[in-house]
Every structure is written in structure tokens, then in C-alpha cells.
């Protein structure tokens with residue numbers, strides 16, 4: 502197995518994108534710490550601009566990527582097999598994550614000693630919470646696909662694109678060929694645009710991190726210390742033990758290679774706290790560096806960004822048990838199982854945007870009858886310290902999607918997946 506590709510050796514470290522992003526993060530922490538809220542208006546806009554650029558390309562990128570991918574897989578059996586593997590992977594890894602959260606909260610008992618009096622409380626942001634599971638299913642089918650695209654309703658867009666891709670495969674050559682050529686060409690143009698946006702990532706990351714550190718500071722993190730340690734430990738175990746073991750044992754790949762190929766998307770997930778905004782970067786890295794073919798990545802990644810959220814599932818589960826502990830209520834085994842199952846459903850329903858996981862926690866709390874003003878107060882306090890946890894769980898969500906794409910591609914016979922570390926940053930702008 503080759504470790505590095507040769508061109509990278511001649512490039513000085515400061516010209517490599519992942520180093521530039523890491524340095525931008527460090528500078529952002531420094532600037533936010535020193536400048537506080539006053540510096541935010543001067544550099545915060547860089548982060549906003551970067552996230553806007555990423556959001557701008559999500560819908561056309563997902564649209565062209567899925568249509569091209571599904572049209573190249575062909576309908577029928579192969580698509581069914583891919584769908585089965587993808588769902589199997591999503592459910593298995595999210596369940597493992599939720600169970601890790603359950604285990605750790607029972608072991609560490611962070612709620613028993615939580616200092617809820619000195620914690621800072623904030624009002625919850627206005628985010629749409631998920632409806633019942635049936636509503637969730639019905640919502641997948643858009644009533645108007647243009648409207649779904651305009652609102653960036655990703656599940657609706659994905660559903661339409663899969664159906665449209667299948668329809669293309671059934672056409673006679675005279676119609677199928679121009680359509681596949683068109684969407685394939687449009688997809689390559691979108692990937693090139695994505696590559697261009699990734700190149701300015703260090704500036705965006707600097708703006709985003711400066712704003713987070715400048716506005717939040719570090720003080721409010723102390724009160725709920727053990728709670729943060731519990732969730733962070735769970736996320737660490739899932740990201741550095743469970744998922745690497747899946748890569749190693751199920752995918753027969755070296756986890757270290759996958760980690761290095763995923764540096765940019767991970768840094769992006771961390772700085773934006775949004776799997777949705779990170780999706781263009783994830784797609785680009787998984788295809789160009791991990792070398793997953795488009796027919797797999799276009800299927801696994803957009804759907805994964807929307808429904809496969811391991812970090813969020815872990816967070817829901819651990820968060821609800823923490824609240825129960827803090828209120829002095831012990832949950833029976835049966836109730837804890839209900840928490841695990843609803844945490845899974847909640848992670849599917851959570852939008853791929855910042856803090857979605859915290860807002861959707863009410864769905865899981867309801868399932869075990871935890872409600873009332875005291876619960877609202879604790880959730881409000883959890884919000885005050887949510888950002889760093891959100892950054893971490895978003896990175897876990899994105900990492901899990903990428904592992905899924907690699908494992909599924911390998912199982913489909915693509916041995917080139919993760920065969921080497923691809924470190925040359927220009928890979929994002931390559932003409933293919």
C-alpha cells in the first residue's frame with residue numbers, strides 16, 4: 502500500500518490546504534479570545550460568506566450528483582442492493598452511537614452532580630421540530646419539487662432525484678444518452694465550483710471560529726463540565742474506536758488513511774456545525790481522495806447528511822438521560838430502550854443545521870414523559886454550552902457518512918477505495 506502520492510512531497514506544508522485550515526482554526530481561537538465580541542463584526546462576515554457559498558451549491562450539487570449516480574447504477578436490483586446496504590449501515594452505526602451514549606451516562610452519572618444553578622441559561626432558537634414518524638415519511642415525498650428545492654428540503658429533493666434517475670435508466674438510448682451526458686457534465690461543473698469554494702475555506706474557517714470563541718467565550722462551559730465530558734467521551738469513542746473498527750473489520754481499510762483523506766470535510770463540519778453546509782466538501786473529498794465512485798457517494802452522502810447522524814443520536818440519548826438524572830428521576834430499563842429508539846428517530850428527523858439536535862431533544866423527552874418548566878430550564882442551559890458539542894457531533898455525523906460510503910463502495914468491489922492517502926490539495930480543482 503502506498504502511503505503518499507509523490508507530488509505532495511514537493512509542496513511546502515503551508516501551501517497544503519489542511520494545514521491552512523488548521524492554522525486558521527488556531528488563529529480564530531486566538532482572535533476570538535483576545536478580541537471578544539468586538540472583533541466579531543470585522544471578521545465574522547468571512548464565515549457567513551463562506552457558509553453562504555457552500556449553501557448556494559448544495560441543491561444543484563445534490564441534484565446533479567444523485568441523478569448521475571442513480572442513472573449509472575441502473576434501476577432494479579443493483580439500486581435495491583445499494584439502498585439496503587445504505588440503510589443497514591445508517592441504522593447499525595446510529596444504534597451503536599446511541600448505545601455508547603446510554604452506557605456512558607449510566608457509568609459517569611453526570612446529572613447527579615450537575616451544577617445547574619450557576620449555569621447560564623439561553624432561550625431556545627426557533628427551529629422546526631420533527632413531527633410524528635408517519636409525518637416524517639410523508640414529508641419525504643414533495644408536493645412540488647421546485648418548492649422543495651427552493652426551501653432546500655433535502656429529503657424531498659433526494660426522493661425526486663432518485664425517482665427521476667430511475668426513470669432515465671428505463672428510457673431508450675436516444676433519450677437516455679443526452680440526459681445522462683447533460684447531468685454528468687453539470688455534475689462535473691458543480692464539482693469544479695465546489696473545488697473553487699474549498700480553496701477559500703481557511704478564510705471562512707477563521708471567520709467562523711473567531712465568531713464562536715468571541716461570542717461564547719469559555720466561561721459558561723464550567724458549570725456543566727461533567728455533562729460535557731460525558732458527551733465528548735462518547736463522541737470520541739464513536740469516532741476513534743467504533744467507526745475505525747467498522748472500516749477495519751467490515752471494509753478492510755486502514756482507518757488512518759481514511760482519517761487523513763477526510764481532513765478537509767472534518768475541519769469544515771467542525772467549523773460550520775452543519776452537515777448540510779459541509780456536504781459539498783464531503784462529496785468532493787470522498788470522490789477525489791477516498792476514491793469512492795459517484796454512483797455510491799451520490800447515493801450514500803446526501804441521504805446520510807440528512808438522515809444518518811450518529812453524533813446526534815448519541816447526543817439525544819445521553820442528553821435525555823442526563824436531564825432525567827438532574828431531575829432525580831431514574832429511568833427503568835424499558836424507558837431507556839424507548840430513549841434509544843426515539844433518539845434514533847430524532848436523529849433522522851433532525852435537520853443538518855447548527856443546534857438542530859438540541860431542539861429535537863424534546864421529541865425524545867416526550868417519549869419518556871419528561872416535560873415541564875424545569876426541563877425547559879435545563880435544555881436552555883444545555884443550549885448555552887451547545888456550540889462546542891455541536892461542532893464535535895457534526896464532525897462525527899459527517900465522518901460516519903464518509904465511512905459508510907467507503908465501506909459500501911468496497912463491498913461493491915471497488916478496491917481502489919482508500920488505497921492511499923491523497924494529500925495533494927489541487928485534487929479538488931483537477932480536471933476530470
Ligand code: ASP
Pocket residue numbers: 774775776777810812813816851852853854855856857858859891894895898
Ligand atoms: N449540527 C448537526 C449537523 O448538522 C445536527 C445537530 O445539531 O446534532 O449534523
